[in-house]
Amino acid sequence: MKIGIMGTGYVGLVHGAVLSSYGFQVTCMDVDVDKIKHLQDGNSPIYEPGLEELLRHSLRDGLLTFTTSPQQVIQESDVIFIAVGTPAKEDGGADLSYVRDVIQQIATYINGYKVIVCKSTMPVGTSRRIATYLDTLLTDRRSDFRADVVSNPEFLRQGKAVTDALSPSRVIIGTESSQAKETLQTIYQVHIQHHVPFLYTNLETAEMIKYASNSFLAVKISFINELALVSEKVGANIQDIATGMGLDERISPHFLQAGPGYGGSCFPKDTQAMLDIGEKNDEDLYIIRAAIAANEKQMKSMINKISEALSVNGTLQGKTIAIWGLSFKPETDDIRYAPSFEIIKGLLQQGAMVNVFCPQGMEQAKRMWSDFNNRIHYCQSEAASAQDADAIVLMTEWHQFRAHNWPMIAKTMRGNAFFDLRNMFTTDVQVREQFQYYSVGSS
Structure with a gap:
């Protein structure tokens, strides 16, 4: 055959x-x-x-x-x-x-x-x-x-x-x-x-299974991200909450990791397509619509988190921010609909200078982000991006980001803010000692 x-x-x-x-x-x-x-x-x-x-x-x-x-x-x-x-x-x-x-x-x-x-x-x-x-x-x-x-x-x-x-x-x-x-x-x-x-x-059921699967996972991510925003305000820890929820076999721990929002080539496109399918069949899919809105809110909340910590007189003018990771997830070079795009755009709009490093995503970014590529400095390593920076923003949980001489990284920086948008270092004592550390979903 x-x-x-x-x-x-x-x-x-x-x-x-x-x-x-x-x-x-x-x-x-x-x-x-x-x-x-x-x-x-x-x-x-x-x-x-x-x-x-x-x-x-x-x-x-x-x-x-x-x-x-x-x-x-x-x-x-x-x-x-x-x-x-x-x-x-x-x-x-x-x-x-x-x-x-x-x-x-x-x-x-x-x-x-x-x-x-x-x-x-x-x-x-x-x-x-x-x-x-x-x-x-x-x-x-x-x-x-x-x-x-x-x-x-x-x-x-x-x-x-x-x-x-x-x-x-x-x-x-x-x-x-x-x-x-x-x-x-x-x-x-x-x-x-x-x-x-x-x-x-039949044909229709097979097609629907794909959209239903991706839409459900998007809903799950948006749900835990909304809980993370509330957790920060009430003094709760979203990672412990996710662990407690995930122990219930009806829920499972998968896709309960709080972060900057979902991205990639599937979830954003498929949730929008699912809404379109619903509309064409006179059904307004409230839950999926809410998940999309919550995802957009999450990315804006991450921009606000960074801005509130770093801004002077309501602006990031004069601030340099190192972005670690551009791809929507590790082990891929795909930057389509990645949260990094919206967050970098938001920081640039507030006047920040942006240094970026991603193990695999930079070539695609150079090709696809032509509108503001001249305002982004692409670096050879994560350490190089942090030099003279006021803050590091960890966008993607690439494993190589774990292995660093943190005192040396901190010494090369102008500021000491570390925004861990993937909660990679919540239990890392050295990182928390070296930096003004900000996670997602804990106070």
Whole structure:
């Protein structure tokens, strides 16, 4: 069985590498010529632990190829995974133009029965509309070929995407075709053998599971962040509160870590899309709407926390602030919708100078933050960013930030404020002794 993957972003590239490691012949297609050239040389355009090694291994074995030709992928593949982007539009809905382009290409080049697997996150009802649209295109072209459409949402955590693809928490397959179901079971046979939970549903249910999962986690994060703001005012400790809550197996401790707000390529986009789905079906989703508002409030609260501690006469003019971490989480270079963007923007608006360091996120920031990049100083290390700074703001909990000569860091600074927005050092006596220490959710 030959597999084609349309799109080489996080989802497409990771799944292409993993499926080829299972012994399948996989061809990945992208319109970006430079990206394909790098991939053909075994160089991953994204930072994801373990991905580049997997890519190079499959390339050496001849199981993984890359191309810019949609015709090649479609005609040589039995199963075609759609893994193109579905970015948010201004109204919160998903932009499906890239998906539409893929379906048109499939209709143009189809040369036999195909199983089309929707891996991209798409609004509920999209997979069925894809099936109808493709049938219409094939009928108009008087084609005798047919295809079955499957919704198979991904649940990859950035920074752990390869591990999640190799050992998923569950596999959701939405289809009403027994032939397509059997095909996916063949592809995922290794997961069946390892007793990974499988759930078979219709198309709409599979699509909804993805949005429901991400929306629920966003709600959980916003909930604990709101409690953190209250805890600071009443003298409670949010970490102990989260621990106490998490001991209840109905709640669990996962996603109860207070911080500057959620970000990344999934939660902000998927919660907005979920609201859009609700509105289009005459349902106002109050809880999800509140979670989005609470997340925006949390980022503003972090700006206010820093400003209240450092400002003189209501301004941060003349202050230099070191930002440690730009990516929305550690072990990824993804800065999309990262809280660091809003917080840096807020500090700059108040007149601060900003030094930044991130182990992986700076190249993307330089490329994407063109509006105020000339006011950001990108540094070679976290220690360099702290020199002559009035404060350090820890934005992302990269493990390397733990290992420092804190007295030396403090000595090079002009001020001594340390804003730990991830609560990494709440029990570190040396950090608390060296700095005026501010955490999230404790007084």
